[in-house]
Amino acid sequence: MLQGLMQARPLLVSAITDYAEQAHGKREITSRLVDEPDWRYDYRGLAQRSRKLANALLDLGICAGDRVSSLAWNTHRHMELFFGVTGSGAVLHTANPRLHADQIIYTINHAGSRILFFDSSFTKLVESIRPRLLTVEHFFSLSPSGAAATYEDFISPASSEFVWPIFDENSGAILCYTSGTTGSPKGVLYSHRSIVLHAMGAGLPAAFGLTAFDVVMPCSSLYHATAWGLPFVAAIAGSKFVLPADRLDPESLHELIEREGVTFTGGVPTIWTAYLEWLDRLEKSPAGLRRVVIGGSAVPVSMAQSFLRQHNVEVLQLWGMTETCPLGVVATPTPQLASRGETEMWETIWTRQGRLQFGIELKLVDEAGCCVAHDGHTPGALMVRGPWVVERYFGSAEPAVDSEGWFNTGDVATLDEDGFMRITDRAKDVIKSGGEWISSIDLENAAAGAPGVKVAAVVGLAHPRWDERPLLVVEPHEGAVISITVVMDHLRDKIVRWWLPDSIIIAEVPLTATGKIDKKQLRIQYQGYYDDAKT
Structure with missing residues (x-):
């Protein structure tokens, strides 16, 4: 095999940081904050503060491969962790604050994090779980209030001059855990290579198609799969970036x-x-x-x-x-x-x-x-x-x-x-009824268009005759009154007759930590609902 004669520069997150600063340095980033006025700067400011963070981490003894956790909303400081922690060679673990406290503790301990950065919204949570965080040595509040040690105090003395290290592009960069609806959450460790390739692919016209003329606001959480990679995609495209915090x-x-x-x-x-x-x-x-x-x-x-x-x-x-x-x-x-x-x-x-x-x-x-x-x-x-x-x-x-x-x-x-x-x-979640398959997703989609319906959820429940039958749970819009008869009539025009749910319940639909319908909880809540159905 004849080898190519091109440069083998590694694909690193720090390359995105440098590019955004040089090519789109004056493009604006604006951020809401939990308990402060809005923050405004640009990609040059992001790069400078990310380098200050990298220096501060180095001075604290954080080495390549060490894990750093965050419990934070979509803010500019959280975004700086994406670039400063990873660029230094450490790994950022974005903990999901919507998980149960025991699961949050599990993920931080499993990650083996040495530092925890957190927004003031989570001060009480952090205080309650702190004794159970076995590897965390340092705690920093991302907000100016709520803790003695703050992020700004941490990075303020550090220099904004920092030469990003060059290392293997397959090194870990960001660690995200699944929501853990079955068993303990599982950690997915994104490499620098995977993040850069993902950002390049997601920016293509066939995908997000972002340009320097776009203004991007991620309402997907930074702690959930890096907000679908949007901080990196936007930095490459030069899009203005807007962060909504927790609102x-x-x-x-x-x-x-x-x-x-x-x-x-x-x-x-x-x-x-x-x-x-x-x-x-x-x-x-x-x-x-x-x-x-x-x-x-x-x-x-x-x-x-x-x-x-x-x-x-x-x-x-x-x-x-x-x-x-x-x-x-x-x-x-x-x-x-x-x-x-x-x-x-x-x-x-x-x-x-x-x-x-x-x-x-x-x-x-x-x-x-x-x-x-x-x-x-x-x-x-x-x-x-x-x-x-x-x-x-x-x-x-x-x-x-x-x-x-x-x-x-x-x-x-x-x-x-x-x-x-x-x-x-x-x-x-697929429902097998009388030997035939029913798609819960298609049934939910049809029900969601019925008058007054805010959220529709379908689960298959055990049935004495049909093996399983669908149960439809609908949550109304605020102030709306839902008629079960109207919903059923709406469905009759959308799906085959044998797909029609045997029952429709009007109730709040539970959601998982990532905003999805929690079907596991629904199945538990309505277990045995059809046990007395006529056979």
């Missing part, structure tokens, strides 16, 4: 969208359900917003329709996992779809999680492990592999992939000839 209520988001000229944002469906309801109630519209990428769970078609037809905002579905950095697929238009007309194009996009992206391979297999047809109709277990897909979990000796490098996502999906993927269910 994700509709009024606060709308104020930022209008004031800062946000063109691109992203988050889980529950955020946008509340936002759309607020816009409709106040008869408002987000003037400059152009694209919303939504992931975490399936996007109701009614939500996508409302954004486009009422507010001229395109909705792009995203599918991914903590284990995929998280970009897997994004539902963006293609010439093939456009040739069928705008209506069919958007209807296809709204009912698919996305299309193949360079860097991610997908395949579907049946129960015997054999590949199934990519015909858009035949479902199979979804397998993925690629340079930003997990190989093994942090601390585990066993690989998380098969002998060919394929990772089983736990999703059931279809793939069509145009490369579009549609999730039909989680393997554990």
Whole structure:
């Protein structure tokens, strides 16, 4: 094999920091804070303060490979940890504050972190768990109040002059844990190489398509799979970056969208359900917003329709996992779809999680492990592999992939000839009734468009005759009154008769730490619901 004669410079996060400073140094970053006035600076300021952080970590004795944890919202200081900690050679563990306290303790101890940075919102939480954090030596409040030692005091004496070290691009950079809905959370250790490649891939026109003219506001949390990689994608593109801190209520988001000229944002469906309801109630519209990428769970078609037809905002579905950095697929238009007309194009996009992206391979297999047809109709277990897909979990000796490098996502999906993927269910959530399969996702999507419905959740429950039958739980919009008869009539026009739920319950729908519907909790809550059903 003849070797190429090109430079073998490693792909490191620090290269993104340097590039953003040199190419887009004056592009603005604005951040809300928990208990302070808004902060404004630019990519040059981000780079300078990240270098100060790196020097401060070095002076404290933090070495390459050491872990540093954060319990923080979407703020500029949290973003500085992304660049300063990783650039120094240490590993940033972004702890999820929405997990149970025992799980937070588990992840920080499992990571073996030596430092914990936290927002003042979590001061009481940190005080309560501090005796159980076995490896943490230093605690710093990211806010000026709430603790004796603060982030600003920590980095203030340090020099902004720092030469980023050069090391193996496969070194660990950021450690994210799964939400742990089954068993203990699992750590996914992103390498510098995977982060840089993911950021380059996510910025392509076929994915997020960000440019220097965009204003990006991540409503996906920085602690959840690095806010879908948006801090790194935006830094490469030179997009203005807007950080909402902990205020994700509709009024606060709308104020930022209008004031800062946000063109691109992203988050889980529950955020946008509340936002759309607020816009409709106040008869408002987000003037400059152009694209919303939504992931975490399936996007109701009614939500996508409302954004486009009422507010001229395109909705792009995203599918991914903590284990995929998280970009897997994004539902963006293609010439093939456009040739069928705008209506069919958007209807296809709204009912698919996305299309193949360079860097991610997908395949579907049946129960015997054999590949199934990519015909858009035949479902199979979804397998993925690629340079930003997990190989093994942090601390585990066993690989998380098969002998060919394929990772089983736990999703059931279809793939069509145009490369579009549609999730039909989680393997554990698909409902088998009378020997036939019912897609809980499709049923939820149909129910979400019914009058007054804010969130719709479907679980399969044991049934004495049919093995399993679907139970539909719907949560109403604030002030709305839901009619079970109206919801059922709405469903009759959308799905086949035998898919109709045997019961509809009006109640609050529980969510996981990442904003997804907590079906595990629903199954526990309604266990035995159909036990007395007639056989």
